[in-house]
Amino acid sequence: MTTEPAQQEGFIDVDSEQTPPVEKDRLYRLWEEGNWSAKALDFSQDALDWREKHGERERAAILWNCSMFLDGEESVTLTLAPFVEPAPRPEDKIFLATQIADEARHHVFFDRFIREVCQLGQDISTTLSAVRPHLSWGFVQVFTELDRAAERLRRNPHSLPLLAQGVVLYHIVIEGMLAHTGQHFLREYTTRTGLLPALGRGIFFVSRDESRHIAFGIQLLRELVSKDRRCKEAAIAMLNRILAWTAGVLAPPNHDWSYITCLGFTPQEMFAFGLRSLHTKLRRAGIDPHEVSELAKLGLDDPFEVQAERIIKFIEGGVLGTGDAPHVTEETMETIFTSMRLVASWSQQRSKPIRASIQWLFDDMQPRYLKLEPGEPPVTGVGRLENPRLTLRCSASDWARLSSRRLNQRQAVLSRRLRISGDWRLALELPRLLAV
Structure with missing residues (x-):
């Protein structure tokens, strides 16, 4: 022993x-x-x-x-x-x-x-x-x-x-x-x-x-x-x-x-x-680990084993751990949006909460959304919203890059890899809201 x-x-x-x-x-x-x-x-x-x-x-x-x-x-x-x-x-x-x-x-x-x-x-x-x-x-x-x-x-x-x-x-x-x-x-x-x-x-x-x-x-x-x-x-x-x-x-x-x-x-x-x-x-x-947005993405209040599973899914999807292009599946995207929901909850608690509905339209994958309400947990889902406040259009791979900070939002917009319509002031808040 x-x-x-x-x-x-x-x-x-x-x-x-x-x-x-x-x-x-x-x-x-x-x-x-x-x-x-x-x-x-x-x-x-x-x-x-x-x-x-x-x-x-x-x-x-x-x-x-x-x-x-x-x-x-x-x-x-x-x-x-x-x-x-x-x-x-x-x-x-x-x-x-x-x-x-x-x-x-x-x-x-x-x-x-x-x-x-x-x-x-x-x-x-x-x-x-x-x-x-x-x-x-x-x-x-x-x-x-x-x-x-x-x-x-x-x-x-x-x-x-x-x-x-x-x-x-x-x-x-x-x-x-x-x-x-x-x-x-x-x-x-x-x-x-x-x-x-x-x-x-x-x-x-x-x-x-x-x-x-x-x-x-x-x-x-x-x-x-x-x-x-x-x-x-x-x-x-x-x-x-x-x-x-x-x-x-x-x-x-x-x-x-x-x-x-x-x-x-x-x-x-x-x-x-x-x-x-x-x-x-x-x-x-x-x-305090709760002060670190990159840790919030993994789910600060979840068991470490659950957080570890998210890391593994990100690695397998090419989101983390590689300089190569992501190979995003629906399972990978579900993990990305779970992470976004977790960090959105974290950011809503740390600053003045906002009300927002954000739509993602992917070139090569199902559409997804995020809804924020003051005092309520953020909600993510698959599908289209009626009259979203902000709509983001890009490839699934590019959103994976943006979510892991491998692609800068401003550069993505200037190169037309990310197309934005709706409330641009809300778009400027995305780095704070979602730590992207």
């Missing part, structure tokens, strides 16, 4: 809202006490397991996961330095310096596994190049944004709102939701099967390091958003910008869910774990 990380020496419980803040000095002492060697791990048994006890699908799945870890660790090692100068206190700067060292060690660990066990590459540079084809579309979008956030901080090192954006992206989303989820399930796999022991041991150490990083990020973000409203607004803006991409980080190649199920888990379990983890960390950092 394994012990949960929160109960193991050196781990900080980042999945409980009851965990008290950790003193910065203790975070530093835990770093000193928890130092480990990526070079000392013995991968000989892992190499044997890889050759003799894993099938082609299991090898592809593990390589896919570890490729993103390797490239991600290399990226965060290089992009964390601009966070040091704007950090408010000397102890923050010192901890961030220890984190850079941690990320470099994690890079060496995953590099050794992929090179010595998976037999990709001859050195650090060639191994990095070899894993690039395995990176998911969502992964590339998220880490490209991290590069941009780090560059903005480098140019404006005294901007606390930019620091808040960097911390929410780096510590809360990338480490606290994405990496935390991947590490959890890879550790579960190695523990349950007894295979790849050095990989499992290394991920144990990586997870322990990351628990310190996440705890630090939660506390720093809480300090920033509690003292400066601009920091909170900037952090929420970053969340609304990047959360649609995060769904695509764990979207497997060609929507082949066997990349997840062959390791003994379901996509629903993985996405629900990640969502639960994100909500917990945001609340601890002083941001």
Whole structure:
């Protein structure tokens, strides 16, 4: 029977809202006490397991996961330095310096596994190049944004709102939701099967390091958003910008869910774990998930498993997790309009409610509508309304792009991909009402 990380020496419980803040000095002492060697791990048994006890699908799945870890660790090692100068206190700067060292060690660990066990590459540079084809579309979008956030901080090192954006992206989303989820399930796999022991041991150490990083990020973000409203607004803006991409980080190649199920888990379990983890960390950092429109689209009051099902349907419909054209079915469109109803309810509660009837006429699918009444839940349905206040005409694929912010409404109108008739003032309210 394994012990949960929160109960193991050196781990900080980042999945409980009851965990008290950790003193910065203790975070530093835990770093000193928890130092480990990526070079000392013995991968000989892992190499044997890889050759003799894993099938082609299991090898592809593990390589896919570890490729993103390797490239991600290399990226965060290089992009964390601009966070040091704007950090408010000397102890923050010192901890961030220890984190850079941690990320470099994690890079060496995953590099050794992929090179010595998976037999990709001859050195650090060639191994990095070899894993690039395995990176998911969502992964590339998220880490490209991290590069941009780090560059903005480098140019404006005294901007606390930019620091808040960097911390929410780096510590809360990338480490606290994405990496935390991947590490959890890879550790579960190695523990349950007894295979790849050095990989499992290394991920144990990586997870322990990351628990310190996440705890630090939660506390720093809480300090920033509690003292400066601009920091909170900037952090929420970053969340609304990047959360649609995060769904695509764990979207497997060609929507082949066997990349997840062959390791003994379901996509629903993985996405629900990640969502639960994100909500917990945001609340601890002083941001209510109900303030984030991209989370409202999934149904904030629904169980995480139900929200996970919506993410999966969006991925399968090409709405999220891909740069390719959506392949929208009636089931996909039903999920899109359910999401619109949820976010419309959210926006009606957060600002002055309006009365409106909106008709969608699709070039290639049944017409749909949305009705809003003050004090009443929004209603969506299939069919035509009599005398709608606003009518929108477009293809189903383009509305899928608009709903996921892959297509800008103004650009769609100017290019005639979206044709509007009726109340143009209401049309200008759509980004606020529907978070499109």
